[in-house]
Amino acid sequence: MKKILIANLVLLTGLSSIAQYTYPATKMVDSSDTWHNITIKDPYQWLENLKDKEVTDWFKAQSDYTNSIIDKLPETDNIYKGMLMLDSIWPDKIFKVRQIGKLFVYFNLKLDEPKVKVFKRNGETGKEELLASPDMWGKNYNISNFSFDPYQKLIAVTASEGGKEIDVVKFYDIAKNKFYIDSIPGIFYGFTGKPNQVVYMQKPTYDVHVEVPDIDKVFKLHMLGTDTLQDEVYLSYQTNPDLYLLDNSKYVAPFWSDDLDCKYEFLTRSSVSPYMDLYYRPINSKGQWKKIISMEEDDAFALNGAGNQLYVSSKKNAPNGKILLLDLNKPDIKNAKTIVPEKDIPMGGIDQSKNFLIIPYTKNGVLMSNYIVDIRTNKVSKLPFAENTNLTYITPYNKETDDVHIARTGWITPLQFTYGNLAAPTKGEKTFSFRKSVKYPYVDEMKVEEIEIPGHDGVMIPLSIIYRKDIKLNKRNPAYLYSYGAYGYSTGSGFSTDFLLMAHKGVVIGIPHVRGGGEKGENWHWAGYKQSKPNTWKDLNSSAEYLISRGFTSPEHLSCEGGSAGGILIGRAITERPDLWACAVPQVGALSVVRGEFAANGAINTPEFGSVKNINEFFSLMEMDPTLHVQDGVKYPAMLITTGWNDPRVISWMPAKFAAAVQKANTSGKPTLLYVDYNGGHGDSEDKFVGMKKDAQKWAFILSQTKH
The missing domain is CATH 2.130.10.120 (Prolyl oligopeptidase, N-terminal domain)
Structure with a gap:
């Protein structure tokens, strides 16, 4: 069979063509891989050797360059004080x-x-x-x-x-x-x-x-x-x-x-x-x-x-x-x-007290209802406590009893804590004197919509939207979409002070529950998996188009974020529709996946994404690989691409290769920055204050690029 030669869609050099961002130099090498008679050129493969001094020097130069820019963002201090x-x-x-x-x-x-x-x-x-x-x-x-x-x-x-x-x-x-x-x-x-x-x-x-x-x-x-x-x-x-x-x-x-x-x-x-x-x-x-x-x-x-x-x-x-x-x-x-x-909605992870199983069911990832099973009789019944918020978490805390913590929360509902006994619910709920529930400002300003919007193929996609009640539908609001879409995991509707603060500042927050997650059960997972993975990023882009059509925002004000396997989601959404986005933040993201199974933690992920050894899965991997879809001369959105040097799940060369590719190819004049956390791993931080400062810088970067 005649070999087919597929050139990498990016021709890599060291400097941005836009003078205002002079990135550290990045060399090209003549490296490639051939699977199933298809050759993929990979001139950044040298970055995979994280033990090589030239590679570590390159990361350090990128890190220093990124810090020189984000350390000067004017909104950071104000956001940090709010946090x-x-x-x-x-x-x-x-x-x-x-x-x-x-x-x-x-x-x-x-x-x-x-x-x-x-x-x-x-x-x-x-x-x-x-x-x-x-x-x-x-x-x-x-x-x-x-x-x-x-x-x-x-x-x-x-x-x-x-x-x-x-x-x-x-x-x-x-x-x-x-x-x-x-x-x-x-x-x-x-x-x-x-x-x-x-x-x-x-x-x-x-x-x-x-x-x-x-x-x-x-x-x-x-x-x-x-x-x-x-x-x-x-x-x-x-x-x-x-x-x-x-x-x-x-x-x-x-x-x-x-x-x-x-x-x-x-x-x-x-x-x-x-x-x-x-x-x-x-x-x-x-x-x-x-x-x-x-x-x-x-x-x-x-x-x-x-x-x-x-x-x-x-x-x-x-x-x-x-x-x-x-x-x-x-x-x-x-x-x-x-x-x-x-049941007609997905079952979550089961917990267990002395005499009861606790079974949560969650509709679209955002509305939970719990059932219990008496393991002495196997009788199934509804949870005997009120469920009046998005999520009601029931957690046993004493192996010898049926005492449970009850934590209620939602997008704009701060955690409220009580406890009760599943075997004696008529005794009511009580609170521990040392565990306080609190009230936050800005909550009364907020409105939440739980809707479903049509995807690219007509399938209805759940979408949560959080925004200030007085927001004007003038297409000029900064908007931010966060999603994940992998492994059958759902994005829950828990309270976030980050979302609260940014919504207070006028940002429209959207959480699309895209295919690949578990919001509608295992069929929803399979609908964004391997050969069907494109549905994941197309659902994100459909959600962006919906916000635009409603007048919430416009492409010049629109940002997105996703982490880990959500890097595929973000990377492919912005490479397929770069015109739709002003800013993207792929956090510790799987952004170069064709060779992912050869990373330290790579083979264990092949059941979700596929293996190059299987010809059908190989083509799926090529389609979902963001780096392979970076094209020279395209106007890409601003990007803050992050990695943790100690990350045991998504190795640092994955986001690095994507960052280097975009730095060369991009002609929009917007920055492509690689942030390296040398004291962190898979999205965690050295401590609370370091983490808050990183988050403040991230939000300041987003606001600076979405014309806040």
């Missing part, structure tokens, strides 16, 4: 409250503190005491989580350095009121079914820029208080080669139920797909692992347990989700009993 004012209204940001006996443990981000800490108090009215602070780990660490062991005697507190998402754990003994001295030589994966025993994973390197095949990862067991040299291998490629895939498209992870009546231990084999393979064997045995759920056949996306009963959330022949009951003593998923059938 600080709104932040001060909720001085103690308390979240993830959990209880053991009378002891409450929770996160608190205090008003003048830059980072989250873990606190405890003995009883609701007890004195608040510090349990863990990030400086216990080191200078650039942030606490990421805490969890209890199944015997409720220990607390594991994890922290990660500089956005790397490599959890370093410390163990706190509740009765002794002190931390163990144990230092785990690997990544903490949880408690096992034995008292004082934990499981962790080791790999040859923890460098986020280096791919580690799944077969090189080893899981070990550690008994607290003992030398780690005594730790035994629990799971590895050498012990169980049949469980590992050599293409790294799935990864293996063991786990144990926190229900001490469960007599089995488990492992999943999963990827970015919402589904999983599930294996099990008798607890504390060295028996063979038995597969009881298949990713490809059973579409199981969540698990809950009660003793030896397993509740399986599945989308098999039920794209909105159903719940099956599986007896682990005789597991047969094909004949499992359906206890919660599919």
